[in-house]
Amino acid sequence: MNAPTDKIKRGRKFDQVLDGAREVFLRDGFEGASVDEIARAAGVSKATLYSYFPDKRLLFMEVFRLECDRQTGAAMNEIDFCAPIAEVLRQAARHMVLSFLAPFNQAVFRICVAEADRFPDLGAAYYDSGPLRLRHEIVAHLDQARARRELAIDDLDLAADQFIELCKTDLYTRCVFGVDHRFGEAEIERVVEGAVTMFLARYGG
Incomplete structure (x- = not known):
């Protein structure tokens, strides 16, 4: 799956990524959370995930910032x-x-x-x-x-x-x-x- 570029599509997938990341980070911790597992929990491809967050630490802190x-x-x-x-x-x-x-x-x-x-x-x-x-x-x-x-x-x-x-x-x-x-x-x-x-x-x- 190619990384989305349309803003509406990006917004929808962006929320999915954050929801999946929140679930996995709380269950597995920061170090134990794999990008593969976050992508699976979010229902997106790794390419989509990386198009939003090239760094797992940035993803973690975005989850916390939004909370x-x-x-x-x-x-x-x-x-x-x-x-x-x-x-x-x-x-x-x-x-x-x-x-x-x-x-x-x-x-x-x-x-x-x-x-x-x-x-x-x-x-x-x-x-x-x-x-x-x-x-x-x-x-x-x-x-x-x-x-x-x-x-x-x-x-x-x-x-x-x-x-x-x-x-x-x-x-x-x-x-x-x-x-x-x-x-x-x-x-x-x-x-x-x-x-x-x-x-x-x-x-x-």
Whole structure:
């Protein structure tokens, strides 16, 4: 099969490739995922796959980047940024906790850590698409709250990092190390409320 050149055809096959790659990467890991298997899972030829992604690492990070886009878009649509800052932080914290615990995000994190020594650019791309992007989003909204005098923050980057880490308390660590994978609503709310309370105790205006 020749590589498609028509934009409509390219879009259709492009999505197939990403769906197949997502399935195989999560099942086999980055190194274990073969181009043959990704092409089979996607229902395309290797020629088609390579016409979109000549480098497997680029394909892996595109899968992750699109998932980041999806999750960020969902959060931006659901968080009411006109609400009082405590409620905005609460909604943001809940999205972060659920995102940190999501099986897909956990799998991507493990793959990037496992491959970081051999493929440092993979780890760097993960950091840019995930943690760094998350920090930028939070900094922007903290800055707006500071301008409204709802928060008193000198170092926005540090405050954003602290809030992110507060949202990783307990559940995230247990999940990363495989101790637990399922958490009840009460456990999630405990982390969310704790993160917001601690953050406002330090930075509340």
